[in-house]
Amino acid sequence: MALIHNLGFPRIGAKRELKFAQEAFWKGDASADQLLATAADIRSGNWQLQQALDLVPVGDFSLYDQVLDMSFTLGNLPKRVAGLAGSELDNYFRLARGRSANDSACNCIHAGEMTKWFDTNYHYIVPEVTAETAFSLNPERLLSQFAEARQQGVHAKPVIIGPVTYLWLCKEKDNSNRLDLLDKLLPLYSALLEQLADAGAEWVQIDEPALVTDLDASWKHAFEVAYHTLKANRPRLLLATYFGTLQDNLQLACNLPVAGLHIDAVRGREEVGKVVDWLPAHKVLSVGAIDGRNIWKTDLNTTLDWLEPVAAKLGERLWVAPSCSLLHVPVDLESELALDREIVNWLAFAKQKLIELQVLGTALNLGRAAVAAELTANRVAIKLRKESARVHNPAVKNAVSTLAPELGQRKSHYTARALKQRSQLNLPLYPTTTIGSFPQTADIRKARLGFRKQEITAAEYDACMKAEIESSVREQEALGLDVLVHGEAERNDMVEYFGEQLDGYAFSQFGWVQSYGSRCVKPPILFGDISRPKAMTVDWIKYAQSLTDKPMKGMLTGPVTILNWSFVRDDQPRRDTCLQLALAIRNEVLDLEAAGVNIIQIDEAALREGLPLRRSEWQGYLDWAVESFRITANGVKDETQIHTHMCYSEFNDIIEAIAHMDADVITIETSRSDMELLDVFEEFAYPNEIGPGVYDIHSPNIPSQEQIVKLMAKAAERIPAERLWVNPDCGLKTRQWPEVLPALNNMVAAAKTLRETAIS
Numbered sequence: 001m002a003l004i005h006n007l008g009f010p011r012i013g014a015k016r017e018l019k020f021a022q023e024a025f026w027k028g029d030a031s032a033d034q035l036l037a038t039a040a041d042i043r044s045g046n047w048q049l050q051q052a053l054d055l056v057p058v059g060d061f062s063l064y065d066q067v068l069d070m071s072f073t074l075g076n077l078p079k080r081v082a083g084l085a086g087s088e089l090d091n092y093f094r095l096a097r098g099r100s101a102n103d104s105a106c107n108c109i110h111a112g113e114m115t116k117w118f119d120t121n122y123h124y125i126v127p128e129v130t131a132e133t134a135f136s137l138n139p140e141r142l143l144s145q146f147a148e149a150r151q152q153g154v155h156a157k158p159v160i161i162g163p164v165t166y167l168w169l170c171k172e173k174d175n176s177n178r179l180d181l182l183d184k185l186l187p188l189y190s191a192l193l194e195q196l197a198d199a200g201a202e203w204v205q206i207d208e209p210a211l212v213t214d215l216d217a218s219w220k221h222a223f224e225v226a227y228h229t230l231k232a233n234r235p236r237l238l239l240a241t242y243f244g245t246l247q248d249n250l251q252l253a254c255n256l257p258v259a260g261l262h263i264d265a266v267r268g269r270e271e272v273g274k275v276v277d278w279l280p281a282h283k284v285l286s287v288g289a290i291d292g293r294n295i296w297k298t299d300l301n302t303t304l305d306w307l308e309p310v311a312a313k314l315g316e317r318l319w320v321a322p323s324c325s326l327l328h329v330p331v332d333l334e335s336e337l338a339l340d341r342e343i344v345n346w347l348a349f350a351k352q353k354l355i356e357l358q359v360l361g362t363a364l365n366l367g368r369a370a371v372a373a374e375l376t377a378n379r380v381a382i383k384l385r386k387e388s389a390r391v392h393n394p395a396v397k398n399a400v401s402t403l404a405p406e407l408g409q410r411k412s413h414y415t416a417r418a419l420k421q422r423s424q425l426n427l428p429l430y431p432t433t434t435i436g437s438f439p440q441t442a443d444i445r446k447a448r449l450g451f452r453k454q455e456i457t458a459a460e461y462d463a464c465m466k467a468e469i470e471s472s473v474r475e476q477e478a479l480g481l482d483v484l485v486h487g488e489a490e491r492n493d494m495v496e497y498f499g500e501q502l503d504g505y506a507f508s509q510f511g512w513v514q515s516y517g518s519r520c521v522k523p524p525i526l527f528g529d530i531s532r533p534k535a536m537t538v539d540w541i542k543y544a545q546s547l548t549d550k551p552m553k554g555m556l557t558g559p560v561t562i563l564n565w566s567f568v569r570d571d572q573p574r575r576d577t578c579l580q581l582a583l584a585i586r587n588e589v590l591d592l593e594a595a596g597v598n599i600i601q602i603d604e605a606a607l608r609e610g611l612p613l614r615r616s617e618w619q620g621y622l623d624w625a626v627e628s629f630r631i632t633a634n635g636v637k638d639e640t641q642i643h644t645h646m647c648y649s650e651f652n653d654i655i656e657a658i659a660h661m662d663a664d665v666i667t668i669e670t671s672r673s674d675m676e677l678l679d680v681f682e683e684f685a686y687p688n689e690i691g692p693g694v695y696d697i698h699s700p701n702i703p704s705q706e707q708i709v710k711l712m713a714k715a716a717e718r719i720p721a722e723r724l725w726v727n728p729d730c731g732l733k734t735r736q737w738p739e740v741l742p743a744l745n746n747m748v749a750a751a752k753t754l755r756e757t758a759i760s
């Protein structure tokens with residue numbers, strides 16, 4: 001009998017219940033008990049949905065982030081939260097976001113750095129370590145959730161992040177080597193496993209996704225040391241790898257002394273056979289056969305074609321699961337009543353994936369005949385999608401296959417363009433700007449909702465957005481910013497907004513996926529060939545420009561980011577889809593230019609996160625990603641200034657590709673790292689202009705003028721002042737005006753100070 005299980009379930013709730021509870025708690029509108037009660041409800045709801053599985057993940061729930069949870073479990077907290085007033089929960093949120101409920105601005109702290117979880121759009125709080133780091137076990141969260149699950153009759157399988165991946169995710173705050181901490185860490189893991197065994201856990205899922213990355217000998221050795229130590233403990237360990245193939249770590253993974261191995265058979269189908277051959281005969285093999293990263297229905301019949309022989313070989317030793325935690329897909333397709341029925345029939349969200357899993361399990365255990373109706377329906381759905389006329393547009397396919405190479409080439413070199421742009425725009429040294437969005441106020445959300453529900457007319461909605469644009473323009477003028485933005489009030493989301501206006505896209509109503517903490521995104525569904533029926537942003541930008549003499553930036557999302565933040569089709573290479581998007585956005589760029597917009601920002605917030613986990617695959621990705629950006633951006637005349645924005649600046653390895661994009665200005669995220677991320681510019685002379693972020697927009701804290709001057713002074717050590725811009729880390733939509741105004745005021749004042757110092 002093959003066993004079916006799951007690796008993790010979305011924890012935000014089908015209607016984002018967790019988000020609303022978190023935010024109410026932070027605002028002081030709800031008590032900690034109320035927040036915890038909502039959390040318990042979500043957990044129990046999730047477990048009910050997974051009732052039919054043989055093993056259900058427990059401990060995958062998190063109040064903010066599973067890596068931060070693990071840091072608390074291991075007692076790895078930075079010194080700056082020691083001795084602060086309040087509960088453990090307060091410290092938890094302080095590390096997550098700089099402050100907890102009721103913290104005043106003065107007892108806020110520097111939040112932990114946030115970084116993308118492998119190649120996903122989920123962000124975790126980076127654990128900090130030094131040579132002195134001491135761990136202490138705090139198993140309470142895990143034990144109590146385990147007890148809670150058992151009380152509810154759940155076949156619970158605790159989930160933890162394994163010791164090597166935990167260290168792999170850590171960042172040293174001194175010059176030590178985090179791997180040296182392994183010896184200190186392992187006794188805690190042993191103790192934790194024993195306590196879980198005492199509590200009744202037979203299996204523990206120990207996540208080690210670091211095994212799908214390039215590991216040097218010291219990391220490989222760490223795996224040996226860790227698992228040879230932990231094998232003495234009682235629970236059986238399912239070592240879970242996901243997000244890719246094992247490649248040169250395959251033998252290592254197969255031979256570690258654990259009871260079972262989970263592999264990602266969606267991205268690594270070709271490795272299944274090898275793993276079956278290598279895996280010692282006493283071990284369980286868990287095969288991740290359902291895509292945990294995308295929303296298409298699994299082709300169940302084809303999956304069974306390759307899974308059945310594996311089942312025949314492994315018998316009881318075969319487990320079947322999604323490829324990774326379902327954290328990365330929305331909860332329930334059944335809520336999508338407004339979504340086109342033809343398209344709904346092609347999709348599966350988390351809940352539907354669990355049903356697919358059951359069908360696979362039944363087919364393997366009782367034969368296909370036992371689920372004949374389900375398999376037939378699935379075959380029909382897969383065929384309908386493949387043949388749908390809505391998926392295929394020959395003109396678009398043709399445009400991509402006949403792309404002329406000069407499309408991506410600016411007319412002149414940056415130095416010549418910069419001269420023309422400077423004389424046209426007349427900007428001061430250290431020009432100030434923002435990244436695009438301003439706070440999405442309750443009024444804006446209300447108008448959007450009202451419009452969607454047809455409670456207000458298009459004209460009323462328009463007027464409301466225009467009023468928002470006008471007031472943000474006035475605020476920016478009053479602040480004295482140099483390059484203005486329209487504020488993106490009309491955009492629900494920087495990708496969905498474009499998805500809604502492009503052909504080839506569908507969008508869900510409740511398809512939320514957690515991005516970080518309470519922040520969720522609703523990736524649109526790119527199902528077919530992409531084209532742009534008409535201009536998407538021109539009217540709004542023209543309106544905003546008409547209100548002011550200051551330059552107004554046109555604001556677009558770039559093709560690579562649209563691709564990386566959408567659920568994209570799996571029936572053609574990502575490259576082809578990206579080039580289709582590039583052509584569509586290029587037309588928008590040209591329309592903006594024709595409408596007299598002199599500065600156009602094309603956000604590529606997600607370019608880096610699309611980087612494959614394996615270095616050997618980087619160049620292939622960068623080639624088409626950069627080419628797509630160039631096709632989008634570089635058709636403009638010299639006088640038009642192209643900006644791009646990226647929500648990170650760990651460019652060390654891809655700086656040449658970034659430079660090759662040839663944007664006139666890039667704005668990047670640097671403030672949390674104290675400009676440390678600019679080190680790369682010491683070795684690589686980045687040729688164009690840069691705005692290193694000086695305002696951490698993920699935290700409610702307000703940077704002082706002095707802090708900003710200091711940050712910029714650090715930046716000026718690496719990049720000549722003539723090529724520096726002053727701006728926040730990212731867009732301000734998640735912040736409140738009362739935080740944004742003083743912060744930007746300090747930013748503008750800092751720029752003035754910097755100019756004066758530069759002149760004197």
Ligand code: GLN
Nearest residue numbers: 435436437605647731732
């Ligand atoms: N222009 C976008 C904004 O300001 C950029 C957001 C992002 O980089 N994530 O909201």
Ligand code: ZN
Nearest residue numbers: 646647730731
């Ligand atoms: Zn950003």
